[in-house]
Amino acid sequence: MRPYKEKDVTSWQIWDIDPGVQLFMPEPANKVLSVEEELEYLNGCQREEDAIYWSVVWRETDLLIGSISLTDINEHHGIADLGIVIGEKDYWGRGVATEAIKILLEFLPQLKLRRITAELEEGNDGLIKALERNSFKKECVCEASRIKNGKPINTIRYVRFI
């Protein structure tokens, strides 16, 4: 895992419009962004004061395959939200998300956090497995918490106490 680099934008341009990658992602991604717009988005992420974003790379080749983040970090309350996307589909099912979440959890003692949440759409079974393998537990169903294809859908919240 490493910070975002400018050269990452070309991968993000592909992931943003890949229907497989976007299937369980919150709208409104799924639109083509120019290199400049994508760069502005990635730079904006890196500037956020209450969030940390990492690129996930395949260790042996340094190939960019995804991203993992902690957002809405609030050290007073000790809370943060976890987000992850493995954009290179050839790398799905190889334990990447499971390991990236594990590494992120190992980094956490540097922050004053006690409760990490992850919100996901029903059916995202790969993410559920990766979370449960890192001792996240299902907390609740958040009814009609997202709009997808014009309709309200439920999300499921997972939580891990540190």
Ligand SMILES: CC(C)(COP(=O)(O)OP(=O)(O)OC[C@H]1O[C@@H](n2cnc3c(N)ncnc32)[C@H](O)[C@@H]1OP(=O)(O)O)[C@@H](O)C(=O)NCCC(=O)NCCS
């Ligand atoms: C969900 C996601 C993060 C899982 O990443 P991953 O690196 O494939 O996860 P892991 O390899 O650690 O997989 C954990 C388990 O889930 C399984 N799995 C992965 N994708 C799956 C899918 N689409 N459906 C069912 N099981 C799946 C894996 O095979 C693995 O199980 P196994 O070890 O018993 O074979 C990845 O598919 C992804 O980024 N998807 C698109 C973006 C996304 O949905 N992000 C989350 C939005 S909140």
